[in-house]
Amino acid sequence: MIVNSARFVVSNSDAAKCPSEVRHEYAFIGRSNVGKSSLINMLTGRKGLAMTSATPGKTMLINHFLVNDSWYIVDLPGYGYARRGKDSRIELRNMIESYILGRPQMTNLFLLIDSRHEPQKIDLEFMEWLGENEVPFSIVFTKLDKMGPNAGKDKVAAYCAALLEQWEELPPVFMTSSEDGRGREALLDYIDELNKLPLVTDEVTEQ
Numbered sequence: 001m002i003v004n005s006a007r008f009v010v011s012n013s014d015a016a017k018c019p020s021e022v023r024h025e026y027a028f029i030g031r032s033n034v035g036k037s038s039l040i041n042m043l044t045g046r047k048g049l050a051m052t053s054a055t056p057g058k059t060m061l062i063n064h065f066l067v068n069d070s071w072y073i074v075d076l077p078g079y080g081y082a083r084r085g086k087d088s089r090i091e092l093r094n095m096i097e098s099y100i101l102g103r104p105q106m107t108n109l110f111l112l113i114d115s116r117h118e119p120q121k122i123d124l125e126f127m128e129w130l131g132e133n134e135v136p137f138s139i140v141f142t143k144l145d146k147m148g149p150n151a152g153k154d155k156v157a158a159y160c161a162a163l164l165e166q167w168e169e170l171p172p173v174f175m176t177s178s179e180d181g182r183g184r185e186a187l188l189d190y191i192d193e194l195n196k197l198p199l200v201t202d203e204v205t206e207q
Helices: 036-044 085-102 121-132 149-163 185-194 202-204
Strands: 006-012 025-029 062-067 069-075 107-113 137-143 173-175
Touching: 006 036, 006 107, 025 036, 025 085, 025 137, 036 062, 036 069, 036 107, 085 107, 107 121, 137 149, 149 173, 173 185
Parallel strands: 025 069, 025 107, 107 137, 137 173
Antiparallel strands: 006 062, 062 069
């Protein structure tokens, strides 16, 4: 897929106020500082589209970006940032869950994992929650450029092997780097294939 245009549309804290159009949406989520904004910028080829920050936990809203005037990238708040207060963490969790479970336009959730780390409890629990709620998702390993090619592949293989101890099969897995563009074509091609599928909301709209 060639990305010809990408623009910011809206930010909000209420899933019910997200754009009303019947378009495919691809949400990106992960622990704070996993490289989410950088990945979105890399995918769209727009360096400053999603604001990046050295401060973890900066994204606090649901951000919609319209790509090629036909589908949305959705930047969801990061989870697991310990310095947030309890009330703030609960508020963000409710915001995230209401979008993921209540947004019929969400075609796929891309869960970002820092490839340098061992499996983290918070990520594993989140994947389990996604599975229990039958949420379609893919795993996107980030920051592969921070390791040598063999080390990166070994890390990802070990992570996937650990997941298979609990899961019968894995969702689609992607290996990426926002620095060198690794995985961009594979992710965009996957989105392109999903864009060809009809949305359930199409049926609702036509009634």
